[in-house]
Amino acid sequence: MVIKFIPHLRVLSPSLPVTGFPSMKPARTICFNGSIPVLNRVFPFKLKFLGLSPRFNGKLITRSLSTRPSRPRSRASSEFTPKIRGDVRASKSLIEDEAELSDWVGELRTDSFRGRLTSEDEELDADRQRNRVRSSDRKRNGVSVKWRRESEFDNFRESSKRETRGNFGDSISRKSRFSKRFGGELEDKDSDDDGEEDDESYSSRKSRGVKRENTKMDSRRGKRNERGLGSGNAGSGRRMDLGRKSNFHEEEDTDASEEEKGREMKGLENFLSGEDSDINAAAEDDYIILRKKASYALGLEKDADQTVTPRSSQGKSESYLSETRFDQISISPLSLKGIKDAGYEKMTVVQEATLPVILKGKDVLAKAKTGTGKTVAFLLPSIEIVSKLPPVDRDVKRPPIHVLVICPTRELAIQAASEAKKLLKYHPSIGVQVVIGGTRLALEQKNLQANPCQILVATPGRLRDHLENTAGFATKLMGVKVLVLDEADRLLAMGFRKDIERIIAAVPKQRQTLLFSATVPEEVHQICHIALRRDHEFINTVQEGTEDTHSLVRQVHMVAPLDMQFSLLYVLLKEHIADDVDYKVLVFCTTAMVTKLVADVLRELNLNVREIHSRKSQSYRTRVSDEFRKSKGLILVTSDVSARGVDYPDVTLVLQVGMPSDREQYIHRLGRTGRKGKEGQGILLLAPWEEKFLSCVKDLPITKAPLPSLDPETKKKVGRALSNVEMKSKESAYQAWLGYYNSDKNIGRDKYRLVELANEFSRSMGLDNPPAIPKLVLSKMGLRNIPGLRVR
Ligand SMILES: Nc1ncnc2c1ncn2[C@@H]1O[C@H](COP(=O)(O)OP(=O)(O)OP(=O)(O)O)[C@@H](O)[C@H]1O
Numbered sequence: 176m177v178i179k180f181i182p183h184l185r186v187l188s189p190s191l192p193v194t195g196f197p198s199m200k201p202a203r204t205i206c207f208n209g210s211i212p213v214l215n216r217v218f219p220f221k222l223k224f225l226g227l228s229p230r231f232n233g234k235l236i237t238r239s240l241s242t243r244p245s246r247p248r249s250r251a252s253s254e255f256t257p258k259i260r261g262d263v264r265a266s267k268s269l270i271e272d273e274a275e276l277s278d279w280v281g282e283l284r285t286d287s288f289r290g291r292l293t294s295e296d297e298e299l300d301a302d303r304q305r306n307r308v309r310s311s312d313r314k315r316n317g318v319s320v321k322w323r324r325e326s327e328f329d330n331f332r333e334s335s336k337r338e339t340r341g342n343f344g345d346s347i348s349r350k351s352r353f354s355k356r357f358g359g360e361l362e363d364k365d366s367d368d369d370g371e372e373d374d375e376s377y378s379s380r381k382s383r384g385v386k387r388e389n390t391k392m393d394s395r396r397g398k399r400n401e402r403g404l405g406s407g408n409a410g411s412g413r414r415m416d417l418g419r420k421s422n423f424h425e426e427e428d429t430d431a432s433e434e435e436k437g438r439e440m441k442g443l444e445n446f447l448s449g450e451d452s453d454i455n456a457a458a459e460d461d462y463i464i465l466r467k468k469a470s471y472a473l474g475l476e477k478d479a480d481q482t483v484t485p486r487s488s489q490g491k492s493e494s495y496l497s498e499t500r501f502d503q504i505s506i507s508p509l510s511l512k513g514i515k516d517a518g519y520e521k522m523t524v525v526q527e528a529t530l531p532v533i534l535k536g537k538d539v540l541a542k543a544k545t546g547t548g549k550t551v552a553f554l555l556p557s558i559e560i561v562s563k564l565p566p567v568d569r570d571v572k573r574p575p576i577h578v579l580v581i582c583p584t585r586e587l588a589i590q591a592a593s594e595a596k597k598l599l600k601y602h603p604s605i606g607v608q609v610v611i612g613g614t615r616l617a618l619e620q621k622n623l624q625a626n627p628c629q630i631l632v633a634t635p636g637r638l639r640d641h642l643e644n645t646a647g648f649a650t651k652l653m654g655v656k657v658l659v660l661d662e663a664d665r666l667l668a669m670g671f672r673k674d675i676e677r678i679i680a681a682v683p684k685q686r687q688t689l690l691f692s693a694t695v696p697e698e699v700h701q702i703c704h705i706a707l708r709r710d711h712e713f714i715n716t717v718q719e720g721t722e723d724t725h726s727l728v729r730q731v732h733m734v735a736p737l738d739m740q741f742s743l744l745y746v747l748l749k750e751h752i753a754d755d756v757d758y759k760v761l762v763f764c765t766t767a768m769v770t771k772l773v774a775d776v777l778r779e780l781n782l783n784v785r786e787i788h789s790r791k792s793q794s795y796r797t798r799v800s801d802e803f804r805k806s807k808g809l810i811l812v813t814s815d816v817s818a819r820g821v822d823y824p825d826v827t828l829v830l831q832v833g834m835p836s837d838r839e840q841y842i843h844r845l846g847r848t849g850r851k852g853k854e855g856q857g858i859l860l861l862a863p864w865e866e867k868f869l870s871c872v873k874d875l876p877i878t879k880a881p882l883p884s885l886d887p888e889t890k891k892k893v894g895r896a897l898s899n900v901e902m903k904s905k906e907s908a909y910q911a912w913l914g915y916y917n918s919d920k921n922i923g924r925d926k927y928r929l930v931e932l933a934n935e936f937s938r939s940m941g942l943d944n945p946p947a948i949p950k951l952v953l954s955k956m957g958l959r960n961i962p963g964l965r966v967r
Pocket residue numbers: 231232233234518519520521522523526543544545546547548549550551692693819820821822846847850851
C-alpha cells in the first residue's frame with residue numbers, strides 16, 4: 176500500500192511561502208482581582224482561552240489493584256512492604272527499617288552500575304563535522320533539517336501545495352494589556368508593544384522549527400553503537416560521571432518511582448564507595464561545559480554556530496498543532512475513525528514530523544515539548560504497522576506481541592494503554608494490555624493468557640518479572656516489531672537501565688525502536704547505543720532558539736528561608752485559589768514523606784488536598800489520579816511519580832517546593848501545566864542554599880519573584896496546623912529530608928552544614944528538637960557523630 180502523507184508546508188517544504196493563519200481569534204478574558212496582590216504580581220496577567228474544544232478532555236484511567244506474589248530477591252511489591260533486590264532498582268526509604276536498610280546497602284555494594292557517559296575528546300570534532308547542517312537547508316524559514324532524503328518527502332510536498340489554509344482550532348493566547356499594566360516586576364518576553372497581536376504576528380509565531388537529524392555515526396563510533404548488550408558501554412577514553420545529579424533520599428518502592436530510586440541508589444553508591452570526591456572535584460560550570468561537549472559528541476546538541484532561527488519567531492509562543500489533518504494522510508480508515516472519535520482532527524507538530532519517518536521503518540529519537548501529543552505520535556504508526564501484519568492464527572499457542580511500549584511510571588503506562596484503546600476502537604482484532612507493578616502478577620498472567628494482545632504497555636520492572644516468571648512470555652516477545660521507550664531519558668535513569676538492557680536483549684534485533692521524550696539530555700546516548708539502529712533519526716520539534724518549556728507557562732522562582740516556606744506555600748495557594756475558581760494545582764515535593772507532610776499541613780489548613788506518592792497503594796494512586804484528572808478546585812501534593820507524562824487537563828499552577836533532582840525533572844514537572852497550547856503558571860520555591868539549582872535552568876525564562884508578605888495571623892494559623900500534624904509524619908519527613916539533601920553534592924558534602932539545615936527544617940515544622948534517628952541509619956548516611964543529630 177502506498178502511504179501518502181500531507182505534511183505541513185512549513186516542515187517539508189520550508190522554501191515555500193508560509194501560509195497565513197486562518198481565523199484563529201482566541202478570545203480573551205482578563206480577570207483582575209484587586210484583593211489578591213501576590214499572584215497578580217507574580218503572574219501579572221490573567222489570560223483565558225475560550226476556544227478550547229471540550230473534546231480534549233482528559234483520558235480515562237483504568238484501575239488495577241492487588242499485590243503480586245513475592246519471589247526470591249524480587250522488588251518490593253507493596254508500598255509498605257519493602258523488599259530487597261540486588262539491582263539498583265531496589266529501593267525503599269533508607270529510613271524505616273534498620274535491618275532492611277543494612278541488607279539493602281549491602282546489596283547495593285554488589286551492584287555497581289555507574290551512570291557514566293562516555294565522551295571521547297578525540298571524537299568531538301569529528302562528530303561536530305558529521306552533524307554539520309547544510310546551510311542551504313538551515314536557512315529556510317526557521318526549519319533546521321540536518322539530514323533529509325528528498326525522495327521521502329516528494330509526495331508530501333505535492334500534497335502540501337494543494338493544502339488549503341485550515342482552521343486553527345486551538346487557541347494561542349495573546350498577551351494582554353493587563354500584562355503591561357502589572358508587568359513591572361516580571362519580564363514579559365512574549366508581550367507585544369501594545370499588548371495586542373495581529374494575524375501577521377500569529378503567522379510568525381507559527382513558524383515552528385522541526386529539526387531532523389540523521390544520527391549515523393562514523394565507523395568507530397558505530398561499532399560501539401551497534402545493538403546488543405554491552406556495546407553501549409564499550410566506549411573507552413575519558414568518561415564523564417553523571418552521578419552528580421543523583422540523589423540519595425527517602426523514596427519509593429514501586430515501579431512508578433524507579434527513576435527516583437535510581438538516583439537514590441546512585442547517590443548512595445557513590446557515597447559508600449567514596450566516589451563523590453570525583454564528582455565534587457568538578458565545579459558546576461565545568462560540569463555544564465562537559466555536558467555540552469558530550470552533547471556535541473552525540474550530535475544531540477545544536478551547534479550554536481549553526482543554528483538558524485528566524486528573529487520573528489524567537490521567544491514567540493507556538494501552536495502544538497500542525498495544519499495537517501489526520502484525514503489528509505494515508506492511514507487506515509479504521510485508525511482514522513478511532514482518531515475522529517477521540518476528537519483529534521489535526522496532527523500535532525510532533526505527530527506530523529514523526530509519522531512518515533516511522534512508517535518508513537526508521538528508528539526515531541524524538542523530542543517534543545510536554546503535552547504535545549507524543550503518545551499518539553508513537554501509538555498511531557505502531558498500530559498502523561500492526562494492522563498491516565498478517566492476522567495472528569487463533570490456534571497459535573503463544574501469540575506474538577508486536578508492539579512493546581515501556582513507560583517509566585505506572586500512571587504513564589495506564590495512560591498510554593488507555594490512549595491506545597481509544598485509537599484501537601475500530602480495530603477489533605488488535606488487543607492492548609498493560610502490565611505494571613503494584614498489581615498481582617498472577618492476575619496479569621491470567622489476562623495475558625486469556626486475552627492475547629499485540630500491543631503491550633509495561634513498566635520496566637514488571638515486564639522483567641514477566642520475562643522471568645511467566646511461561647511463554649519470552650517467546651511472545653520474540654514477535655516484537657516495534658519497541659517504544661516513552662520518556663526515554665528517564666528510562667535510561669540508573670534505576671531502569673538493567674531492566675531495559677534485559678528487555679532489549681529479549682526482543683528481536685530486527686525491530687524498529689522509537690524513543691520519545693520532552694527532554695533529551697546527553698545521557699540518552701547510552702540508550703541509543705543499546706537500543707537504536709545506527710541510522711536512526713533524531714527529530715527535534717522544539718524550535719531552535721526557544722526553550723524546552725512553553726512560552727505560555729509563566730515561570731517564577733522565589734527564595735525564602737525554610738521557616739517561612741509552609742506559610743508562603745499556604746499564601747501562594749490561597750492567592751491562586753482566590754484568583755481562579757477553577758484552580759487545579761500540583762505541588763511537587765522532594766520525597767514521598769515530605770509530600771505526605773506537606774499534604775497533612777495543607778489539609779489542616781482546610782485546603783482541598785489530595786496526595787500521591789509511592790508510599791500509597793497503586794489502587795489509591797489510580798483513584799486519586801483519576802479524581803484529579805476530572806476535577807477542578809483541587810490541589811494534588813505529589814512526589815515525582817506525577818512528574819512525567821501524566822496528562823492532567825487544565826492544571827493552572829505547578830508549584831515546586833525545594834530543588835528538583837535535575838533540570839529535566841524541573842521541565843517535566845512544569846510540563847503538567849500549559850498542555851496542548853494552554854496557559855499555565857509555575858512557581859519554584861527554593862531555600863537560599865538551593866539557589867544554585869538555577870544555574871541548571873538558566874536558559875529557561877524563570878524570573879525571580881518577590882515574596883508575598885506574611886501577616887502574623889497567617890503565621891499563627893500555619894503554626895497551629897503544623898502542631899496538629901502527627902509527630903510520625905514529621906519524623907519521617909525529617910529523615911527523608913536529610914536523605915534527599917545528603918545526596919546533593921554541594922550540600923551533602925559538608926555534613927555539619929547539612930545537619931544545621933536539616934534542623935532548620937525540623938524547626939520549620941514547629942519542633943523544638945529534631946527527631947531522633949536510628950544509629951544504623953545515621954551511619955549508613957555517613958552522619959554518625961555529627962553534632963546536632965539525635966540518635967536513637
Ligand atoms: N492530534 C491531536 N489533537 C488534539 N489533541 C491531541 C492530539 N494528539 C494528542 N492529543 C491530546 O494532547 C494531550 C497531550 O498528549 P500527550 O499526553 O501524549 O502529550 P506528551 O507530549 O506525551 O506530554 P508529556 O511530555 O508530558 O508526556 C492529551 O490529552 C492527548 O489526548
